[in-house]
């Protein structure tokens with residue numbers, strides 16, 4: 001089974017007065033590390049103080065009460081798009097239940113959600129969910145800005161960052177324990193994320209695995225109070241394939257239930273994903289992807305239902 005990961009661990013915490021203020025030396029140095037980690041692994045483990053630990057602790061307490069609601073209540077939350085709304089034991093996530101909330105930062109979204117789940121509403125959960133989503137989004141924005149710095153790109157590409165960072169989809173997932181006669185269960189099938197970035201935290205029960213080029217699944221060990229940040233297909237395409245978008249899955253083992261909170265950053269639907277010319281050179285980095293619209297890629301993905309190599313098939317040159 002999976003070996004332990006050597007995924008880079010980045011520490012964004014203010015240590016010895018080092019801050020990540022935009023433009024500072026600390027920020028430039030960290031931007032380089034972000035770029036290197038995305039190039040070598042397509043992900044990094046993260047310790048940071050942008051999100052208070054008690055806030056993330058609270059979400060898992062609240063999520064437990066959410067998942068403990070009756071099935072018929074949870075099913076009331078249906079999503080307009082694929083994999084959104086409440087999903088239970090589908091073929092993609094065979095052993096888990098999950099809530100996918102589009103744009104939880106829009107006014108009313110979290111309130112409507114909590115009012116639907118609890119007849120009298122649930123202001124505490126509503127506040128925790130909005131606040132955690134908003135702070136995680138700020139973290140994603142910081143990381144995307146660091147990418148521009150890490151590549152030494154002109155500031156005009158901040159506009160790309162804004163479009164790549166257009167909306168944030170929140171996912172809350174409970175992974176079921178393996179059946180009594182099984183040591184291990186694949187609870188989320190292998191995939192790459194289709195958007196820009198994913199920031200994941202969990203209730204300290206591990207289970208995420210990544211598939212490096214060696215072809216052997218590797219256990220991801222997220223440090224206590226830590227996160228993992230994963231590159232999605234759109235950021236891989238925009239970076240001309242310099243960043244990897246790691247294939248990952250979730251397995252459950254042992255007797256502790258895993259809860260995960262994930263914030264996906266997704267591009268503006270009509271954004272044209274176009275590789276910056278600075279990231280192309282004939283010798284080492286020939287252009288790998290044609291320009292394309294994000295929404296066309298998503299339509300293609302849902303219509304073909306292919307997982308492996310979908311980006312290369314759709315936009316690869």
Ligand SMILES: O=C(O)CCC(=O)C(=O)O
Nearest residue numbers: 171193200208250260262
């Ligand atoms: O639960 C996790 O750690 C990963 C979840 C994930 O990869 C996803 O929802 O796309």
Ligand SMILES: [Fe+2]
Nearest residue numbers: 191192193248
């Ligand atoms: Fe994922």
